[in-house]
Amino acid sequence: MEVWEAIRGRRSVRSFVDRPVERSLLEKLVEAGxxxxxxxxxxxxxxxxxxxxxxxxxxxxxxxxxxxxxPAVIAVCQDLGEAGRKGGELGAKxxxxxxxxxxxxxxxxAAHDAGLGTCVIGSFHKGAVARILGLPEGMEPVLLVxxxxxxxxxxxxxxxxDVISWERHGNxx
Amino acid sequence: MEVWEAIRGRRSVRSFVDRPVERSLLEKLVEAGxxxxxxxxxxxxxxxxxxxxxxxxxxxxxxxxxxxxxPAVIAVCQDLGEAGRKGGELGAKxxxxxxxxxxxxxxxxAAHDAGLGTCVIGSFHKGAVARILGLPEGMEPVLLVxxxxxxxxxxxxxxxxDVISWERHGNxx
Numbered sequence: 161m162e163v164w165e166a167i168r169g170r171r172s173v174r175s176f177v178d179r180p181v182e183r184s185l186l187e188k189l190v191e192a193g194x195x196x197x198x199x200x201x202x203x204x205x206x207x208x209x210x211x212x213x214x215x216x217x218x219x220x221x222x223x224x225x226x227x228x229x230x231p232a233v234i235a236v237c238q239d240l241g242e243a244g245r246k247g248g249e250l251g252a253k254x255x256x257x258x259x260x261x262x263x264x265x266x267x268x269x270a271a272h273d274a275g276l277g278t279c280v281i282g283s284f285h286k287g288a289v290a291r292i293l294g295l296p297e298g299m300e301p302v303l304l305v306x307x308x309x310x311x312x313x314x315x316x317x318x319x320x321x322d323v324i325s326w327e328r329h330g331n332x333x
Numbered sequence: 334m335e336v337w338e339a340i341r342g343r344r345s346v347r348s349f350v351d352r353p354v355e356r357s358l359l360e361k362l363v364e365a366g367x368x369x370x371x372x373x374x375x376x377x378x379x380x381x382x383x384x385x386x387x388x389x390x391x392x393x394x395x396x397x398x399x400x401x402x403x404p405a406v407i408a409v410c411q412d413l414g415e416a417g418r419k420g421g422e423l424g425a426k427x428x429x430x431x432x433x434x435x436x437x438x439x440x441x442x443a444a445h446d447a448g449l450g451t452c453v454i455g456s457f458h459k460g461a462v463a464r465i466l467g468l469p470e471g472m473e474p475v476l477l478v479x480x481x482x483x484x485x486x487x488x489x490x491x492x493x494x495d496v497i498s499w500e501r502h503g504n505x506x
Contacts, residue, residue: 162334197343207496209498250456261438270337270340273335317374320378325382327381
């Protein structure tokens with residue numbers, strides 16, 4: 161699939177068919193994530209891929225944003241201790257979530273390229289998910305990405321207009 | 334260009350030839366950004382594209398992370414007031430930077446697809462850049478993206494290993 165087709169065609173999918181996602185495909189999605197840039201090339205991310213039904217059930221219980229029944233969830237995590245040691249407060253508080261989000265966008269596009277549907281979840285109980293995933297001290301789940309074969313692909317939501325200025329804010333031409 | 338080729342092939346470019354980037358291309362990059370998902374479809378982002386040499390000089394002065402002499406910089410901004418009204422504290426403090434970063438990754442890939450080089454800059458004086466760009470109260474520059482025709486494309490930096498766990502952290506198989 162062409163880059164532009166993936167960028168425009170990717171939707172947030174919240175309804176999945178009951179079919180597992182091959183492990184090799186999930187590994188490929190994580191690899192896509194790791195090709196994102198990171199501040200100072202810190203790469204303080206870690207990806208926990210969950211496919212076990214009991215683990216998925218536990219995560220769902222503490223993640224109001226997780227809709228449908230995806231056969232896999234990728235928890236995009238950051239080692240905030242390492243991020244702080246490498247990049248100070250900017251590293252831990254700002255670059256770590258930003259890097260995780262850029263990695264996440266790569267995952268979404270690689271998934272769409274493979275015919276998979278995804279949805280990014282930002283609304284979940286971080287502490288509870290960290291416990292469920294057994295994350296070590298200082299590591300935090302930043303975003304969850306549900307992954308599966310789409311049962312339904314929604315229409316593109318309307319895009320906001322007037323999002324671009326030239327040279328200075330408000331200069332539209 | 335294929336999605337996977339773009340994801341793997343994109344490098345952070347910090348050295349640009351002295352050649353402007355067509356306005357239509359810059360508009361296309363911003364459009365790529367706007368196709369990223371956003372928390373609750375809030376789309377509280379705004380993109381200020383800077384190509385004026387005097388404006389670029391001003392931004393460079395307050396952005397230690399901005400290397401080389403890119404002919405264009407895209408400031409990926411967020412209206413934190415609007416983000417807060419739409420998504421509360423989660424919206425303003427977490428979703429806004431995360432959404433900006435996902436939009437940024439789309440910009441990087443679309444630029445690479447067009448043969449352009451980019452670099453994400455997180456190290457800059459936010460208040461100073463906001464003033465230079467004339468951002469309204471409550472709007473903040475989250476990331477800067479330098480854009481230009483690459484003079485030099487660096488080799489891929491080494492990727493961190495052991496970034497994936499299965500079901501629970503530390504479970505490598």
